[in-house]
Amino acid sequence: MREFTHFDQQGRAQMVDVGDKADTRRVAVARGRIVMLPATLQMIQQGSAKKGDVLGVARVAAIQASKRTADLIPLCHPLALTKVNVTFEPNVALSAIEAEVTVETLGKTGVEMEALTALNIGLLTIYDMCKAVDRGMRMEAIHLYEKSGGKSGHWQADDAVI
Secondary structure, three states, rough: OOOOOOOOOOOOOOOOOOOOOOEEEEEEEEEEEEOHHHHHEEEEEEHHOOOOHHHHHHHHHOOOOOOOOHHHOOOOOOOOOEEEEEEEEEOOOOEEEEEEEEEEEEEEEOHHHHHHHHHHHEEEEEHHHOOOOOOOEEEEEEEEEEEOOOOOOEEEOOOHHH
């Protein structure tokens, strides 16, 4: 098993030194969903939520959050992101909004945390905008789906277990 990289020999927290790493194209994809009452999903789909375009606002919030990840997670490196794509798809069978965030950069460290942060903030924004009609919404299946770039190369989750 590999060791944690965010601790020094004495067990103190540290920011990982990426100075000697090569700049490579790095991509991370995070997925998750927010489950809600069917009536709440219908309101979002029809655009009849009192606060307006729920998914549009959530998309902007997710993009903004991806750019602020280093401000929120203490040992993350601030990164110059080259692309952030956020998609929301209604899933009537689950009474949910499925979300996927893809984040890209050209740099020395990956963008997994930026993708996961964006995903969570996007889903939290949906919750915030709809909580007046549905306090029982729940976020679930939040995970890193795929990452590529850097020394460790490509990795993909087995979504069959999620």
